[in-house]
Amino acid sequence: MATKTLEKDLMKLERSYWQAIKDGDVDTALSLTDDGCILAGPQGVERINRERFIAMMRNAPGQLRDFQIGSDIQVRQLDDDVAVLAYTVHEELRVDGKPLTVDAAESSTWVRRNGRWACAMHTEAISGDPFGRDRVRTT
Secondary structure, eight states, X not given: XXXXXXXXXXXXXXXXXXXXXXXTOHHHHHHTEEEEEEEEETTEEEEEOHHHHHHHHHTXXXXXXXXXXXXXXXXXXXXXXXXXXXXXXXXXXXXTTEEXXXXXXXXXXXXXXXXXXXXXXXXXXXXXOTTSTTTOOOO
């Protein structure tokens, strides 16, 4: 079970991560990312190194304009140096020059190395029908 202090500390880091993405702050986002971080989401699964992460931040096809993390935060400490957290988020983006909103469930695995926490894995699942029926187009 995670302590309240750990929960607050990890959510502060998670919010800092989102803010860095919103601000285009590559250095801060990179400092919060474990080398070899795994990403899983609508575009698939990828393990990213430092160089790939920098390229992803600099060449992002959309821009995060704002975000609101939900109050449904769950944190589980697996051992002294590993914890997972999950929550919902509302994102306001600009993609292809047009505004777009996304609601999603997110999860992150944080590891502590040499006294510093870093995100080792992050997932995003777009909210909606669990079978994708709300995204399937029929002709």
